[in-house]
Amino acid sequence: MREIRYREAVREAMLEEMERDERVFLMGEEVGHYQGAYKVSEGLLARFGEKRVIDTPIAEAGFAGIGVGAAMTGLRPIIEFMTWNFSFVAFDQIISNAAKASQMSGGRVPCPIVFRGPNGAAKQVASQHSHSVDPFYTNIPGLWVVMPSTPRDAKGLLKTAIREDNPVIFLEGETLYNVKGEVPDVEADEAIPFGKARVAREGDGCTIVAWGAPYYVVLDAAERLRQEHGLECEVVDPRTLRPLDIETIVESVKKTHRCVVVHEHWPYGGPGAEIVDQVQREAFDWLDAPIERVAALDVPMPYASNLETLVLPNVDRVIEAVKRAAYL
Amino acid sequence: MASGIDELRQQYRRMLEIRRFEEEAARAYAMGKIGGFLHLYIGQEAIAVGVASATREGDYFFQTYRDHGIALALGMTLEAGMAELFGKDTGCSRGLGGSMHFFDPEVGFYGGWGIVGGHVAVAAGAAFRSKYVGDERVTVCFFGEGATNIGGFHEGLSLAGLWKLPIVFICENNQYAMGTPMSRTSPLEDLTLKAQGYGMVGDRFEGHDVSVVKDRVKTAVDRARKGEGPTFIEIETYRFRGHSMSDPAKYRSRNELEERKKKDPIAIVRQRLLEAGVKEQALLELEGEVDDAVAACVKHADEAPPAEESVMWSSVHAPTMAVPADRLPRGVVRVEEGSDA
Ligand SMILES: Cc1ncc(C[n+]2csc(CCOP(=O)(O)OP(=O)(O)O)c2C)c(N)n1
Numbered sequence: 001m002r003e004i005r006y007r008e009a010v011r012e013a014m015l016e017e018m019e020r021d022e023r024v025f026l027m028g029e030e031v032g033h034y035q036g037a038y039k040v041s042e043g044l045l046a047r048f049g050e051k052r053v054i055d056t057p058i059a060e061a062g063f064a065g066i067g068v069g070a071a072m073t074g075l076r077p078i079i080e081f082m083t084w085n086f087s088f089v090a091f092d093q094i095i096s097n098a099a100k101a102s103q104m105s106g107g108r109v110p111c112p113i114v115f116r117g118p119n120g121a122a123k124q125v126a127s128q129h130s131h132s133v134d135p136f137y138t139n140i141p142g143l144w145v146v147m148p149s150t151p152r153d154a155k156g157l158l159k160t161a162i163r164e165d166n167p168v169i170f171l172e173g174e175t176l177y178n179v180k181g182e183v184p185d186v187e188a189d190e191a192i193p194f195g196k197a198r199v200a201r202e203g204d205g206c207t208i209v210a211w212g213a214p215y216y217v218v219l220d221a222a223e224r225l226r227q228e229h230g231l232e233c234e235v236v237d238p239r240t241l242r243p244l245d246i247e248t249i250v251e252s253v254k255k256t257h258r259c260v261v262v263h264e265h266w267p268y269g270g271p272g273a274e275i276v277d278q279v280q281r282e283a284f285d286w287l288d289a290p291i292e293r294v295a296a297l298d299v300p301m302p303y304a305s306n307l308e309t310l311v312l313p314n315v316d317r318v319i320e321a322v323k324r325a326a327y328l
Numbered sequence: 329m330a331s332g333i334d335e336l337r338q339q340y341r342r343m344l345e346i347r348r349f350e351e352e353a354a355r356a357y358a359m360g361k362i363g364g365f366l367h368l369y370i371g372q373e374a375i376a377v378g379v380a381s382a383t384r385e386g387d388y389f390f391q392t393y394r395d396h397g398i399a400l401a402l403g404m405t406l407e408a409g410m411a412e413l414f415g416k417d418t419g420c421s422r423g424l425g426g427s428m429h430f431f432d433p434e435v436g437f438y439g440g441w442g443i444v445g446g447h448v449a450v451a452a453g454a455a456f457r458s459k460y461v462g463d464e465r466v467t468v469c470f471f472g473e474g475a476t477n478i479g480g481f482h483e484g485l486s487l488a489g490l491w492k493l494p495i496v497f498i499c500e501n502n503q504y505a506m507g508t509p510m511s512r513t514s515p516l517e518d519l520t521l522k523a524q525g526y527g528m529v530g531d532r533f534e535g536h537d538v539s540v541v542k543d544r545v546k547t548a549v550d551r552a553r554k555g556e557g558p559t560f561i562e563i564e565t566y567r568f569r570g571h572s573m574s575d576p577a578k579y580r581s582r583n584e585l586e587e588r589k590k591k592d593p594i595a596i597v598r599q600r601l602l603e604a605g606v607k608e609q610a611l612l613e614l615e616g617e618v619d620d621a622v623a624a625c626v627k628h629a630d631e632a633p634p635a636e637e638s639v640m641w642s643s644v645h646a647p648t649m650a651v652p653a654d655r656l657p658r659g660v661v662r663v664e665e666g667s668d669a
Contacts, residue, residue: 034507034579057477057513058444058505086443089479124363124415126426128442299644303426304415304635305363311640 013158028080064090081117099142118174130301135270156192203232221318369397371568374593378541393428395440406625423635445480455493474505489526492557523560535563
């Protein structure tokens with residue numbers, strides 16, 4: 001298989017789906033002439049023209065709403081938020097309108113729209129630009145919430161998202177765009193179904209569930225745990241946060257008897273807490289230790305790099321949590 | 329006249345301080361001493377300094393993430409600014425805010441805000457306070473032309489216009505919102521037309537000449553202070569650097585940039601000072617002093633202690649969950665009552 005970057009994987013998914021279906025268009029700030037603030041949409045304007053790759057003014061509520069209306073009446077918009085931090089301005093459009101159109105109309109008016117963009121902390125972008133929005137959107141019935149960690153998942157899940165008939169929150173990793181990984185050839189047309197977790201590393205010592213940037217922290221930690229403690233961790237990436245593939249996670253826990261959940265969002269609630277809740281009920285009799293969580297510290301992101309490092313989940317914190325869960 | 333020259337000399341010093349501060353910041357950024365987003369004010373100095381000269385102590389100021397210029401123009405120290413950029417405890421936001429979130433209430437500066445349009449209504453809130461308590465403080469709110477398209481801007485203006493709040497909205501029209509020229513984001517050329525709809529007086533001029541900025545803004549500030557309501561001012565300007573350090577600004581031509589640099593606000597004041605009889609030697613001395621002051625602030629920032637973890641916790645209220653500490657998810661620090669950690 002060829003290797004491409006996460007950024008290119010996202011672009012390929014959009015390009016292929018736009019070629020496949022004329023109703024699909026991309027709209028957002030700097031997506032066209034500037035080629036995307038993170039260069040994700042590079043070349044798309046040249047390929048599809050201004051009709052389908054549309055630069056907007058800074059007006060998130062406006063263009064999110066335009067997307068919802070266009071989707072309800074038959075188009076298939078991809079709405080890019082330059083980062084998910086700016087989606088708060090459009091919260092009402094997403095939550096009150098996009099997520100509700102189908103239900104309010106008794107299922108008569110679907111809303112096939114994808115909202116996508118980078119999620120999570122980057123490097124030192126501080127308080128207002130470092131949100132992990134996963135908990136906000138996973139709480140809303142009516143929204144699919146997807147967060148791919150690898151280029152292959154990014155491409156395959158985005159293709160599914162664009163073909164889906166109801167709103168998808170597609171969270172890309174702001175720090176993952178340069179990650180390289182194997183992705184099937186274009187001809188494979190791989191669309192990865194929602195609601196299926198992926199076991200990234202097999203082991204019987206402890207299950208670690210992680211997605212987004214912490215997924216890579218966890219892979220490093222798992223390697224160190226093997227080398228330093230001879231403990232083989234099983235790493236599960238849920239890929240879709242709503243709905244959750246709890247079965248795959250539970251199956252793993254039944255094998256390892258231990259579970260650590262690692263996420264970048266804040267500790268109060270969110271998919272992190274949801275996973276713990278479901279695992280303790282579904283696998284209570286198999287658990288040998290309380291389920292551990294490693295989260296961002298419970299503060300808005302400080303700018304200073306010494307503090308940012310403290311706030312974000314890191315390898316040492318993951319190792320500590322696994323050692324507690326494994327009584328090492 | 330003498331006082332006029334003194335003021336101009338003072339304004340020149342401030343503008344140059346801002347320029348040198350920003351140049352040093354760019355250098356430190358390249359060396360990795362500053363992280364995150366860094367939006368420089370180079371090219372727009374006449375506006376911040378002109379506005380600072382047109383207002384008085386006690387007034388309130390709100391700005392976007394492009395906030396170093398106004399904070400320094402208001403008299404925040406170079407040390408507090410540079411230390412903030414370096415993520416140090418002596419920074420104006422104690423290293424928690426960074427470039428985009430300078431704060432210094434002592435000089436009336438209520439922030440550097442990162443979400444486009446998000447601070448406009450907040451600024452109107454400060455003006456609301458003045459009306460509520462009945463004092464004469466005026467609020468000045470800055471934003472770019474790109475911000476005039478977002479809801480937050482319109483709702484802020486809507487209420488300020490309705491309630492005749494003592495506020496001056498200053499749109500620093502530097503022609504580009506990130507990579508997008510205004511011709512692609514607004515069907516209007518004259519942005520003051522937007523404010524007309526909110527019952528507001530509008531004014532519109534070029535912002536390369538600090539004296540012009542001061543005079544025109546003063547008129548609006550006086551109007552607000554007298555209780556005659558808000559003004560919307562569109563000031564045409566240009567940023568000489570990219571939107572932020574990560575923007576190579578390929579969307580504009582070298583030619584365009586060179587043309588604009590001919591109206592460098594700092595060169596304009598310098599020339600005026602010379603024409604008014606100030607000696608070249610005196611200006612060189614002043615410039616040397618500014619260089620020294622900026623070098624000193626970099627040295628200070630280098631040597632200052634890093635941002636404090638205790639401030640990270642104590643500045644956030646309600647972090648505690650109402651469950652026993654040993655039941656908290658790991659990584660959640662429980663803040664004991666009365667402790668400052
Ligand atoms: C709501 C929101 N959307 C997008 C952004 C990203 N962004 C930051 S600055 C900027 C351009 C702003 O341009 P303008 O208002 O003209 O101000 P300037 O930067 O030119 O001073 C954009 C799109 C943001 N910070 N907030």
